[in-house]
Amino acid sequence: MSETFACDPSQSRGRLFPEDESAHRSCFQRDRDRIIHSSAFRRLKHKTQVFVEHEGDFYRTRLTHSIEVAQVARTISNTLGLDVDLAEAVALAHDLGHTPFGHTGEDALDALMTPYGGFDHNAQTVRIVTSLERHYAEFDGLNLTWDTLEGIAKHNGPVVGDIPYALSEYNRKHDLELHTHASAEAQVAALSDDIAYNNHDLHDGLRAGLFTEGEIRDLPMVAESYAEVDRLYPDTDPYRRRHEALRRVFGIMVVDLIDTSRQLLKDSGAQSAQDIRDLGRPVIAFSDTRFAELKEIRHFLFTRMYRAPNVMAVRERVNQALNELFPIYMADPSLLPQRWQGDVARAQGQAALARLVADYVAGMTDRFALQHHAELTGRDILDGLGETPLSRR
Template sequence: MAKKIEPYACDPADSRGRRFPEEESAFRSCFQRDRDRIIHSSAFRRLKHKTQVFVEHEGDFYRTRLTHSIEVAQVARTMANALGLNTDLTEAVALAHDLGHTPFGHTGEDALHELMAPYGGFDHNAQALHIVTSLERHYADFDGLNLTWDTLEGIAKHNGPLLPLKDGEALPVTLAAYNDVHDLELHTHASGEAQVAALSDDVAYNNHDLQDGLRAGLFTEDEICEMALIRPAYDEVDRLYPGLDPYRRRHEALRRVFGFMVSDVIDTSAERLATLKPQSAADIRHMGQPVICFSDEMWQQIREIRQFLFTRMYRAPSVVEIRTRVTQVVRDLFPIYMQDPSHLPQRWRREIEEVRSEAELARLVADYIAGMTDRFALQAHERLMGVDVLHDVP
């Protein structure tokens, strides 16, 4: 059931519009058009073959960036609707939040950031903004997707304000460059819709990484039941369905864990909104604090899950072994393209004609590598290096 939109929700009629003005649609709001453009983008399709934790070749069951983004969007719509926020804007930000990820997940990002250190580094959040404002090249009148200011703001700062910077910090190069020509007000919090998208990401990956880790045999249900948030879910399922098939038991328990997290965000955020009484989307942006959040108790329980997953899944020997191998793929490809850009596809070679410095060439190469899927990166590496890193014995 759709809930009444609250005054603090982002109203498409009050959107700050697009950098390049366009005629409005007769049957879709500007936020619906943003969502649809993201779904139809090349970068979104490529998420199908980008890893979440496991490398893409390891099995069809495990989450990819695409299935993760769809799950985040589903959670985000549910929470936004319950809180009286704009569900279309929330969904657009949720669907776009991982567009900037490299092949091989955070492993690939870490390698690319290290390689790009002399040129300003690499950040997947900034890359998502770069993709939707520049790298998607489909429309006759502009580069990028020409999304509304509201959606771009949500992509850029859904995790909170980016200014002022702390000592030694710098804005990601691509983000700073775009903000110079289209001010996203990086000193404020994002809209409530973008904040919902950020927490939906936490809810989704904590839940599905538990499922994927169990499926991969990295830990057992007895082990995860030692955590405070998970034991009550299994106890309830065992009480209601004694002797249930193990796979159904797992699903029933983990969907309850999922529900605990979603309900906690809705209840806690509704209470904060009632206390803070924002009367507009601008009020939320200028609160000086997030308005969408977990309760303190839930946050502690989620931190326990995160620590467990970090130790038992993200740093599991089998996962680390594969990550070590695919890191080499990125480390090998970058200097090859830097030294001989003729290996790049024709479209990218045309871009080189406008490159004026080594830093610009490095950024172009990083854009190309970041856009690769796991499968494509492995194929390119084998073609250029003659090595199958996943199967050849080191």
């Protein structure tokens, strides 16, 4: 049974374009299913987290990451008595707006779009699900419920100050109340993202040889997990030992988030989902101790993985690829696909054209961006890097 502070699909604020309800699925289940069947969701298969797609088949992609986040969100939301389907929908959608090449691509596109309002992947997700997905006869986008859109827009907290262009544009016609916190379900999705990527980046970093098990043994949560595995399974092989230890790190984070959030929800006195939004503070959180430990793990991953020389060498090249692709399309928008040409014809001014080009480039997969850069420039942007330690593993 859901708690009173959970979002109730029967009390959803509805869709921008009214639709008859399904006889078999709640509105949040329909949102989840539309996200799964979207083109943008499928493209996540070839968009990577840290590494570039050519570097191996064993590293996480945005798709596998999103599935892992959704699994964590389902577990946590179910335990806390929240609406599982809404939490899952937000979790599955949270990375749809990411560019090729991860945060490197986003930084490059944001810089290129600075004269035209900038670029933000979270706002781009809203743009995708409200406009760029064009499969339905009666509307652009997926026509998701207000509750799911709110969760996507605000899962990291209230959006105040300089609101990203793509989000501001939609919010003018469908107020998502950006100044408040999102539902508890959306907050669960946000921290499930933290749990998933911190855990799997330890896995991927070890597999890539960017650091060793000996170097992570002193990290909080990791140290206690390895100690327990060595006590219980002293003769297990190295790969099983690693998996057993890191899955315990995963478990520590999940249990701490559940225990802490359960108390925060109880202390909040919230009697409705709206009470959660109006509370002025999050109700889903780690304990202070575990949050401090998680920050230590993040710092380690930032210095040893995200800024590793091998990773940075590739990032520099793919950054160059986007910096060269964008002005090519701006100078000759006829190079955009035929189905984009109607939008090109209607675009009024450079800012509108730039937004279209950004939409197109942001939607590219790693592989597609590299291929089109090579076709349009006659150069392989990764030529000369050779086989890296990452791609051999």
